[in-house]
Amino acid sequence: MIWPILAQAGQSASASASPSATPLVEGDVVEAATNSVQCVDANPVCVWVHQTTGSALLANWVGTFLPGLIQVIIILFVTWILTRIAHRLIVALFERVIQTRINPFDKRSHGAEQSLLSDGAKRKRARTLGHVVGSAFSVGAWAVAIITSLAHLGFNIAPLLASAGIAGVALGFGAQNLVKDYLTGLFLIVEGQYAVGDWILLDEAEGEVESITLRVTRLRDTDGTVWFIPNGQITRVANQSKQWSKALVDLPLSPTVPYTRVEEIVNSASERFADDERWKPMLSGTPEFSGVVRVDRFGPVYRVMITTQPGQQWKIKRMYLVELKRAFDAAGITMTLDPKTTAVESESPSAD
Structure with a gap:
């Protein structure tokens, strides 16, 4: 559709300029009717188009824009290939870093945290980081490719770069909180x-x-x-649930109860609790009796520390208090009624 129209326009321009149009040979310069675009003899494509269509306008247009258009196609194709390869390499790099070291900035994080993260969680984190970094690289690469392409097409990119700089400064001032959110989220x-x-x-x-x-x-x-x-x-x-957790159980008892008796009852209850198949998967060892941690107006307060799997400290604390209550009831020992030391924290997560 466009070829006949351009050919007719070129013929009309040539007819108005001279009584007869002579074929273009190498060494000649063909000028459009507007005398604003020229086709130099060094471009054989321009000569071929003019000889084929008889249109000086079309020949000048092809000779002027076709080389730049070919360069733009090559630039865009190379950018597309480069961004795809770079994205795959970035994701693979993060997967390797996370598989060998959870925190790439902390060389000590090889042990507990590594074993607690599943392969699915590791891959998910690697994909997230790879997607973020890869997207940033793609945006930069495509921006450079588009600006370079406009320059090859003959556009003056200096005003565009100046406008982009001004817009970037304005956006930076107007979206400081948004940029801060994204940077903090990345870290x-x-x-x-x-x-x-x-x-x-x-x-x-x-x-x-x-x-x-x-x-x-x-x-x-x-x-x-x-x-x-x-x-x-x-x-x-x-x-409160990273790598491992710890439950602190405080026991307010009467000062008349001998220390050795309390230690005996607590250790016996702790062994039964640690051997219970219901709680064993949530524990990282036997509850540890720490002795008296303070003395208040109700009497001495004993403490038991329990190392648990991540996030299980609240449930283990509740169940362990039940076991201790049974043990002290069987021994005829009553726990004092200090709500600050006997109550289980209401703000902790509910039992599963």
């Missing part, structure tokens, strides 16, 4: 400060992590309230 994921399923405290919010993105972290607390915290507003993180 949270890279450093592995917490993961989906962890129980964490973020400043005033506390709950189980339901999702982590580059911009926001979503928590759900014990009463079902969902918290959305922009990552840029996170100043400190307390992870």
Whole structure:
């Protein structure tokens, strides 16, 4: 459709310029009717188009833009191949780093945390990081490719670069919080400060992590309230279910109960509790009797420390208190009624 129209336009221009149109031979210069575009004799494609169509306008257009268009196609094709290869390499690199070391900035994190993360979690973290870094690389590569292509097509890119610089400065000032959220989210994921399923405290919010993105972290607390915290507003993180957890059980008893008797009852109850098949998978050893940790107006307060699997400390504490209650009841010993030391924390997660 476009070829006949351009050919007719070229013939009309040639007819108005001279009574007869002579064929173009090498060494000649063909000028369009507007005298604004020229086809130099060094371009054989221009000569062939003019001889085939008889249109000087079409020949000038092809001779002027075709070389640049071919270069643009090559640039875009190479950029497409390069971004795909780079994305695969980046994902593979992060998978290798995470398989060998959970935190690439901490050479000591080879042990417990590595064993607690499943292969699926490792691959998910590697894909997330690879996607983020790969996307940033792709944006930069395509931006350079587009600007280079415009330059090859004859456009003046200096005003475009100046405008892009001004727009970037304006966007930087207007979206500081958004940029801060994304950068903080990237470091949270890279450093592995917490993961989906962890129980964490973020400043005033506390709950189980339901999702982590580059911009926001979503928590759900014990009463079902969902918290959305922009990552840029996170100043400190307390992870209560990372690598391992510890349950602290305080026992307020009467001062008339001998210390040796308390130790005997607690150790016996701890061995039974550790051998129970219901709780053994949640434990990382036998509960440890620490002795008297303080003395208050009700009498001495004894403490038992229990190392558990991540996030199981609250359930283990509740079940262990039940076992101790039975043991002391069987021995005829009554625990004192200090709500600060006997009550299980109501804000801790509910039992599974």
